[in-house]
Amino acid sequence: MTRSSSTARERILTAANKLFYAEGIRAVSLDAIAAKAGITKKTVYYHFKSKDDLIEAYLVSRDQPNLDLFRSWFEEADGGLPDKVQAIFRNLAAAARHPKWKGCGFLRTAAELADMPGHPAMKVGAAHKKKFEAWMAAEFEASGVERFQDLARHVVLLLDGAFSTMLVHRDAAYAEAAGTAAKTLVAVAVGTMNQRA
CATH class of the missing domain: 1.10.10.60 (Homeodomain-like)
Incomplete structure (x- = not known):
């Protein structure tokens, strides 16, 4: 080219x-x-x-930059593991307060293509969400958290729930509330790990 x-x-x-x-x-x-x-x-x-190819490329182009952004929010946060996870949600809430914020491009695209589960963009979106979950699981595993995969899935559910609820209500406080819940879940997992050590 x-x-x-x-x-x-x-x-x-x-x-x-x-x-x-x-x-x-x-x-x-x-x-x-x-x-x-x-x-x-x-x-x-x-x-x-085709337009479908362009939609797929659009999501591919957003994949790594979005993952890198989440990773930077996590790594740059002060405090322990619970605080770092909460920082993802806190930063998401700050981003959602920008007037041009329209939610998660992956979830919005999935909603528009809900009747086309085999669409290439649906596969890109699913892979993106799985990459985030795998990254969270790796962070939890490296910290010695038991059932790290379950905890990562819980965080993903809270994150995507926050994305969806903020889109419906246009209220970034939902991301902050989800962040508090995520911090609590991670703190309990870390506390359980420390009790057994």
């Missing part, structure tokens, strides 16, 4: 990220994405054979 075609692909993905996230995947046409990217629709089709 030449530099100019690579740049065109990046412009398409940047435009898709902005429009899909702001307006939803079904509401945005390829014509709108081409216009936002400053290219022709034919150029979009040169890089992506």
